Amino acid sequence: MKKQRIALLGAALATAVALAACGSAGGGAATAGASADPNAVVQVGSLYEPQNLDNTAGGGQGITEAFNGNVYEGLFRLTDDGKVEPLLAAAHTVSPDGLVYTFTLRDGVTFHSGKQLTSADVKYSIEKVLAPDSKSARKSSFPEIKQIATPDPKTVTITLATRSISFVYNLSYVWIVNDQAGNLQAKEDGTGPYKLDSWKRGSSLSLTKSPSYWGTPATNGGVVFHYFTDGSALDNALLTNAVDVVTSEQNPDALAQFTDNPAYKVNDGKSTTKLLLAFNDRVAPFNDVKVRKAVSAAIDDKKLLQSIWGDHGTLIGSMVPPSDPWHTDLTGVNAYNVDEARKLLADAGHAGGFSFTLDTPNYDPHPTVAAFVKSELAKVGITVNINVITPDQWYTKVYQNKDFTATLQEHVNDRDVVWYGDPSFYWGYDNPQVTDWIKQAEQASSEADQTELLKKADRQIAEDAASDWLYLYPQIVVASTKLSGYPVNGLNSQFFAYGISKG
């Protein structure tokens, strides 16, 4: 009983906290087998059922997984290995001051409804993301847009108020939809290689090949996403061939039955999901950098990761995962060192220790992690009071009201180190130098400058122990060996299905 409930709530929170993502995939996995059947339907098993079919209306990570790149396409695509490449934009130019972007649309693209893609659709789609009632989590990542002009049906000109080096990257999260389609919460009208066949809520979502697709058609006959609330039920479905692939294995105990079985392949992809012990940097005792460093040094992250995921997962020293362009290995900063932790605590005037409340989400792995943190910190005299809360309480208490001392939370997105440049974010890290670097990075004129500045910011937050980054989750795709060509990295939760072959 308990386990089922936890899985349910986990899925619910994942949709609430995940910055609804888009774009990526393609590359990665192996090439098709010789015996692949072009009409075979790929059965995909997932724990993330969409809330609805619109990513600007709170569809959640599930709809990104099912639709991004499969049903809808953007001007650009974020590939499975993290590169941004043109998709519906055939070409683009940027003015020397970095403020005016001109995009030329690809020829011969039609929506599933048959309508031709025009610049008006692009304008409509971007405005849909930025609209006041938009629930797109990417909304706040966009720079201020002064004007979107459509001089002719093939051309879109966007004028920004400030430079934004991430603008093109962020556009890969914008689905281009038909401007005449109306409400898209229960239907779709995209340009992708698949169109929606049916959606049985609580159960499955089927996609069939779009006959009018402008690009290379899918290498399979269609995809069915099967939704589960229980990880073991999902694993059983894979074991009985009811599904061919699991998009994100969340059950560490289940891995052995696939690793030792020649009928399955366990893929360790690149992950962007970080587990944080997030301090409230505004309030005592965590407004003191020494205390934060002491706590970081007192917890053996390696032992924690090993106990939860065995040989999977990666240690991180800061918010930047290895797949982000500005990654530096910072695991040596505030590394595990109990003596150092004690010394820092004494310096901070807490030689006798102190106690604090840790707001712990009630689903896996947080309760286990909280217990581990409690026992580690007890060794340096710190008492942890574990306060278990629901995802909804977390959102209200911690995220909105900032009424907490420390909390555990997973942060799923790539390139999200920039939150440390926002002093009003829930963890309240406020270093004007870092804020400035991150702001400058966004307005940088080259990616090299951007990378340079974000590296500086990243090192500074690590040295300030702005949060304690416990580990990077593994990103595990388990698939039948009959399958090839599937994405393994699942950047920002997408799952590009069009390259999958089933033998």
Added chain:
Amino acid sequence: MTRYLVRRAALLVGTLFLASIVLFVLLRLLPGDPANALLSVGATPDQVAAARHQIGTDRPLPAQFGHWLSQLATLHFGTSFVSSLPVGPEIVSRLAVTVPLTLAAFVLAVVVAVPVGFVAAHRSHTWYGGLVGVVSQLGIAVPAFWLGLLLVWLFALRLRVLPAGGFPPAGWSAFGDALTALVLPVVTVAVVMAASLIRYVRSATLDVLGSDHIRTARALGSSFVGAMWRHGVRNAAVPVVSVLGIELATTFLGAVVIESVFALPGLGSLLVRGIAQHDYPVIQGVLFVSTFAVLVVGFLADVAQRLIDPRLRGAVARR
């Protein structure tokens, strides 16, 4: 009897109305804000306010309640806060799984429990009578989800004769697949249900067997079967029928754990998801439908009891 039926039906409607007030008010007392479920990290206060306005939770409670009632009067359950899709069709599609699951498990449980419980009582001093007692006790102690996992392991993973879970996307139009999908869940629910039913049947039968009127009937020359049929079954059935009603009602929503183990899109999992997301229209819709179902089952059980036992009819007439 007609007068009783009319009065009982009026009571049903009145109870349903009171229940709808209670569940509406209780839901609003839950901590948390449904607008949160719609938004993600990075939401501004304006976005929160817009979300509240959009779903109508910024309006006064009586207005929200009145709106809901007026929708119900036209058989509409409103629109989900989270998906913005109508709740009614979703509940109907979930009922297509939950109702067959519940009824089939119920019938199976009754078919097994009544004869077994009777034999266990009638032959309570034999070894198999005792065994039934032990096994049914075990059946009550075993958690349903564990039994479900065990059955999946055996029939789906080892023997590979039945699916491990899921329900065909085509629903009941893929009749064979839908049927096989429900076999293991039905058996799981039925076993747990039968285990407690057996004990009720057994104790009700034991009471009757030891009663004076059976002894008298036997003394007057009735055969055992004749005495039991004329005087025993009716008396034993009264308490069993009321337990049956309760069991049926519990399973209706209580199958949520089984739904999760077998990945079935049933009513219980819809309710759990609705609660996790503060999706009031979904929670209200599911609870209203299930309250209605429970009340109807209670109604039927009461009527059945009166048909079985004339003394209860007399009690109403005297009132």
